[in-house]
Amino acid sequence: MPLLEVTDLKTYFRTDDGLVKAVDGVSFSVEKGQTLGIVGESGSGKSVTCLSIMGLNAKRNTITSGSAMWKGKNLLTMGSKELRTIRGDEIAMIFQDPMTSLNPVHKIGAQLSEAVVLHRDVTKAQARARALEVLKAVGIPRPERRIDDYPHQFSGGMRQRVMIAMALVNNPDLLIADEPTTALDVTTQAQILRLMNRLQEEFGSAIIMITHDLGVVAETADDVVVMYAAEAVEKAPVERLFKRPQMPYTWGLLGSLPRLDINVDRLVQIPGSPPSLLNPPGGCRFHPRCPYVMSVCKNENPPLAPVDGEPEHLDACHLDQETKDREATKLLASMQAGAA
């Protein structure tokens, strides 16, 4: 049984301009100890998906439906009190911007202990000892001194380590990381990714890694969900996705990425820009930008269905299997040529 099973998740926001369908029927599951990568551009709904699972969207304007089964219970219909006992304990989250995600007026020790005290029946001293332990685990130098510092006394990379420490303080079963390295420099990013890898081995948590960076996904994820315009358009084990991508949007993403290890003269470009979620295009949402568009694409939204003979690999596209295989091979071949 998967640790978390999300089925047909829909999150709509009521705004003054109308209903924004930020997540529109997304399904995926996370296995114990595994890393699921969710990749997509801004506005694809990847962050909202996870905030919905955690019940962190503003309640007033949000309509959520579908189910997110966690240990036999639906997180989406659970009472807020029960959800709070899971949040920060069994499921923890780290956010994109470490500069703003810590409260500037509290010492980091207090912010870490708070997470412990909320879920464990411990004394202040015990909570502090635990905070110290995780600070050490995430590689903060001289933690016994830094524990009484304020967030602004830490660099960006160190703050993200503190955020990770805070998430891991209760040994969560699932860690949701929302663009954890996007605000960081590349060498710091490497440190944080390596740290998360090591901690996953140590703590055995499953991870949902939300990112726009295919490189980060390739280096960290076991399974990948590609999102476009509030929908999941492709889902596969990481090796499969990069070796046999099935969906024109995924091809576009892979081809439009300038790469360190490959020479290309011209990047593949996806024309146009992602659609408004207020009024998304009918049929397949990618069809206005798709070079392979057919008449069926404009009327029918393809369901996310398994590729022939590959039950693990799902995609949402009307193209026939032969074309998909041919185009995927072509794309990979052109990249190989660049690498040689």
Next chain:
Amino acid sequence: MATTTEAPAASRKSFGAELLAVEDLKKHFPVTRGIIFQKQIAAVKAVDGVSFTVREGETLGVVGESGCGKSTMARCIMRLLDPTSGRLVFRGRDITNLSRAEMRPIRREMMMIFQDPYASLNARKRVGFIVAEALEVHRLGTDAEVKRRVQELLEVVGLNPEHYNRFPHEFSGGQRQRIGVARALAVNPKLIVCDEPVSALDVSVQAQILNLLKDLQEDFGLTYIFIAHDLNVVRHISDRVMVMYLGHAVELAERDDLYNGPKHPYTGALLSAVPIPDPTVGRAREAVVLEGDVPNPINPPSACWFHPRCPRFREGHCDVDTPELRPFGHGHVAACHYPLEHWPMTDEELRRPASASAV
């Protein structure tokens, strides 16, 4: 990938005359203190002695992490900031100390594209006005001519010329960056300094802008100084690449030389830190993970600026002797006492430099 450090000579492009020469450029921001009289107690050495040249028609990429001084350097080149010392020579003319009035005709030839397409366009002005502004400042043409030129420019950058009268907020992020490009192109500049032009954009849109910049370079013979933190993007667009760390250029080389055979350990660390979007390649390689953070530029490390984080650090040498930029052939220079012998390297090899290079 081959471990050779030299690309075949045939693949080397040749470029025109020297367009811009930057000599020992420094920009120090004073840190002051005092109750009534402010006295300078220190300086942030944002740029501390950078030299390079740019030839006509080429793209010089500048990479470095935040705080390495790359944006400050760009602003000094544009004379938006006054350099503390050093020389800027543009088309054979020393422009370091030119007055505002003397700079004006030169500003037509050097334009800048900024990072944030939201913040760098005046939200209350129509697109036509934004693009035409430079034309009007330099009094080029009548109203009708200006309008025609603006519409032509919008078309060149891939926007609908009919959108002349729209406001910036009616465009998407990528389209706004196109407006920024059109604005820079308006006066037919020679040199365009691009400061992180695609880092605020999504991948698919980023590719559009990168392709556009490449096309424009071919069509109009433009020269770029392309500043970015993303090594992938810099590799894609540049002919030569300069790596900056703490206000210094630590390595400068032709693109393939730098990416296939970095000499400076910092360059090596940067390259191996970039995640590669291919699980088989990415997970197989051994990453050089640097310890710690970039030091505070108010109080930079002595001698080699990189020594506190360097895996090849040798006590008594790197923290005593400041390394000079040393040549490695084909204009490849790097400032290191223990340059990398080959690339890629294992962690073991990296930590064990062959010997102090004999110079």
Next chain:
Amino acid sequence: MIRYLIRRFLWAIVLFFAVTIVSYVLFFIIPANPAKTACGQTCGATEVLRVKHFLGLDRPIYVQYGKFVGRLLPFNVWDWPPHFKTPNLGSSFYNRQPVNKLVLDAAPVTASLVLGGAFFWMLLAVPIGVLSALRPRSLLDRMSMTFVLIGISAHPVWIGLIFAYFFGYKWHITPITLYADFIHPPPGEPGGPIQWAYHLILPWATFAILFAALYVRMIRANVLETLNEDYVRTARAKGAPESRVLRSHVLRNAMLPVVTMLGMDIGLALGGAVFTESVYSLPGLGRISVQALFNFDTPTVQGVIVFATVAIIVFNLFVDLLYALIDPRIRLA
């Protein structure tokens, strides 16, 4: 921090001189004859001249200002070793009373009004502001925003008159005018804490309404903004209940700018809550400065200005210290 305080203090001195010089020069420019006003309508020209000489008004302006400053310093400049004395604001042109006494008598009245008013406006503004931020667009929010609009647009004199008419004149719930001293009432007049508070209820309410309205709006905006901060989301993601999120992560951060504003507003208001004092005939600083202005009584006006400047400076310093205490980012800067 010490350096910072020294710098602030030096600036305060500069500010002090700037304010007093400007007001002196203004008085000099006004085409009025304080000597004649002080002397009375029946005075002849020679008598006016004599009064003018007696008041020192025939000397050049810098001499007058110099004397003013000399009186104000806590020691005599020309004595060595310095001989300490009480700073002296001089005497009123109009009734020859020492300005020190005038100001010191009036200050407690204004302080009672302002500090009590501040207490009431915060008592009103904090809960209303926070609650309407927590439920934006709710009935409560709409009602409080209406109150804000009324509070900001209605003139304090009008509010004062309405209150006095209904609560005092019609329903006899409160006294209409006058002040009751807290400790030493003049013989035959009401005094003591209860009478003091009883007499100040209407002035407090009147004075508090405008500020309460402004503060409701400010607190609401701050809380709304803080609720959207990333660290509030972090706190929720930790599993903190809403009450704790509000107490520990929202309020403290949202109140930072409010504290600054409060200090500045109290400092400003101490200079004289003119309208409220006028409506309720409270013998506070506002009222004596208005009277002094009508009489061209420079020393009294200067006295109030000096007091107000000092009050503003002291409160700003106090706010800075308080701010440093609650915001660690400032503390270390």
